[in-house]
Amino acid sequence: MAAHDLHAWFGANEALKGITLAFPETRVTAIIGPSGCGKSTFVRCLNRMHEVVPGARVAGRVALDGQDIYAPGVNPVRVRRRVGMVFQKPNPFPTMSIRENVLAGLRLSGEPVPDPAGTVEKALRQAALWDEVRDVLKRTGSSLSGGQQQRLCIARALALEPEVLLMDEPCSALDPIATARIEELIHELRERYTIAIVTHNMQQAARVADFTAFFYQGELVEVDRTDVLFTHPNNRKTEDYITGRFG
Template structure:
């Protein structure tokens, strides 16, 4: 599974590597020569990519190019799929998240994730959904009311749900549900937020609201967003990574750079073909 075993760093457990509030200009996540397999099928080949702190990094590319696999490797959610394995490194503030000492459960508290379809817990109220992460990781003695309000405000949902905190999370509209999921992810105070096509199940208005939210949140934490929608990448991201899968359906990183630069002056012909709509 593991290649070069680095000189071992401390396990990435929530207390030992607590988020430093003033990490401006630092690296959020560094991906180093990352390859991934699902059973015998290779899904990613040799990806090296920097995700800077407090910026939005968009990952674009056609279906099946490994965008989702890449983003899921960042918080080891790929391991949920049986038979998945990786080679290479993903560095979170210098610590290799694949190191044997790292507990994936602890890692995921630091690297939050929002999924393609809004997935609030159906048995829980709006309030319970927001604080679910805190309750379920058994952190007691915290002011949940205050935290729920703060998280909902960060997710730009507070004003819409302040009067229905006790009603079912699934009773909200699709866009509200997705912001609820964002609030839920933010409530555990992650250091990085991953968004896997967060707007693909939403209407244009709800999409705009999420995009506004992304622009606000980038002041606080690094965000990685996978998107099918190139306009969306252009609207919300600082940097864009373009991925493509070749003949053998193995995803590779074609190029990565400033979003403005990528969309006006791509350095690779394939990027240009993709963003001008010649394929994909």
């Protein structure tokens, strides 16, 4: 997946000012930067979620397998099934059981699911949640702890077998132990999925990401291999940010 000269607006306010950034396949790319730098907006543009907000607008291209997801005639609903998303706050559907939550994406479309039990187990295993919930699949998703809920949301996204997984600060509402579990999980998932993770936490970026991109005021300042970016940043702003001089 790659963005090319991507602009995004909220009303008259330009939140992204021409971002060009490629996400290498089966690698984790972290996006860091101070609050309001456009990093969340950017990932929301990658599965056409930005336009859901009233008054929001996008220009530019995002290629998914060489196909522009913003080309005329593209159905955003189909894009979102191939580019999964995990949000900041765990948001399992409260009226559905754990099992139904995992199947939600498949069922929402109304198509029959050939092997629901297998699909549920596979997705929950991938999200490292199966052993904890295998006996309580009928319980409501919101009966789980915050960290489990977030892994349930990851399982729900994985059940659709997306190519790319976008994570928008997936650990910011979790305690350190739950955070560690999610980070472990990201390590496992990168074998199959292309992952983009937005994070406020630079240690987290250093721990989980192969590549890190630094955003500032709607622009991409610098992107490099994570170890390079954190040890030898090219740009002064990047250096100031990662050394804690601002942000």
